[in-house]
Amino acid sequence: MNRELKHLFYLIAIFFIISIVIINVHTYLSSSKFIPDASRTSQVANANRLRRPNRNHSSESKASPDLHKQSHLRVIAVTKLQKIFVLSGHRVIYTMHARVNASSQSTSSQGHFGQQITHVGGRQVLCAGNWVALNHHLYFVAPTTIGQRAVAKNWLKQSFNFPRTIQVSQPDALWLRSLPKGTPVTIR
Amino acid sequence: MLKRLFPRSFVQHLLISDGGLILLIILYNLLSLIIPLVRISLEAAVLIFVLANLLICSLKAIVPWLNQRSQP
Numbered sequence: 478m479n480r481e482l483k484h485l486f487y488l489i490a491i492f493f494i495i496s497i498v499i500i501n502v503h504t505y506l507s508s509s510k511f512i513p514d515a516s517r518t519s520q521v522a523n524a525n526r527l528r529r530p531n532r533n534h535s536s537e538s539k540a541s542p543d544l545h546k547q548s549h550l551r552v553i554a555v556t557k558l559q560k561i562f563v564l565s566g567h568r569v570i571y572t573m574h575a576r577v578n579a580s581s582q583s584t585s586s587q588g589h590f591g592q593q594i595t596h597v598g599g600r601q602v603l604c605a606g607n608w609v610a611l612n613h614h615l616y617f618v619a620p621t622t623i624g625q626r627a628v629a630k631n632w633l634k635q636s637f638n639f640p641r642t643i644q645v646s647q648p649d650a651l652w653l654r655s656l657p658k659g660t661p662v663t664i665r
Numbered sequence: 666m667l668k669r670l671f672p673r674s675f676v677q678h679l680l681i682s683d684g685g686l687i688l689l690i691i692l693y694n695l696l697s698l699i700i701p702l703v704r705i706s707l708e709a710a711v712l713i714f715v716l717a718n719l720l721i722c723s724l725k726a727i728v729p730w731l732n733q734r735s736q737p
Contacts, residue, residue: 488720489686497702
């Protein structure tokens with residue numbers, strides 16, 4: 478190989494390695510993107526599999542885990558991060574894009590679910606499907622329409638007020654139906 | 666002046682090493698699916714690409730000038 482080319486390869490490789498070390502150290506040390514309840518490695522591993530938010534697709538590129546085979550299940554919804562973390566013990570097993578329209582509280586899944594839920598707010602009628610009840614006034618839902626118009630694919634970027642709901646994509650809402658009854662759900 | 670500083674052979678070698686850098690980034694992002702390494706976003710990848718090329722071009726321009734200055 479040409480000497481100059483060899484030197485260029487070495488320079489590029491060294492610069493690349495330094496860059497990724499800086500990126501990894503900075504990300505792992507920064508606490509703003511992590512929740513303290515789970516290991517950072519599991520959170521990073523799941524974040525790497527996240528797709529762009531799309532209400533017709535599941536949030537992660539891998540298959541959703543079977544919740545009945547997991548132990549010590551917990552669900553944590555973080556409003557600021559627009560994410561839901563599903564934990565098994567101290568490890569995140571699945572991450573979902575979500576908009577949390579609810580106050581901070583601790584509740585649990587009721588094991589009730591249904592096809593459609595509607596909210597009338599002023600002149601707007603908001604419809605959502607595949608709801609999963611957390612208590613009498615809080616639901617996981619997959620938003621579908623605002624008035625006559627379909628909700629945008631990236632529902633996180635569209636502003637609408639659907640109170641007392643945690644809005645996720647359709648496949649994620651369907652998957653959340655398999656959440657065992659009594660699973661603790663925390664909203665921060 | 667630019668042709669003198671960055672001859673054709675250097676530009677060709679730079680393009681080859683740029684291809685190598687892009688390949689490294691892709692392989693790293695594929696590896697991050699298995700090992701919990703932080704994935705490089707598109708913006709970060711573009712930034713790394715631009716900075717690497719700036720570094721190499723500035724070294725190519727500055728090092729001969731420094732050598733020239735140090736010679737009597």
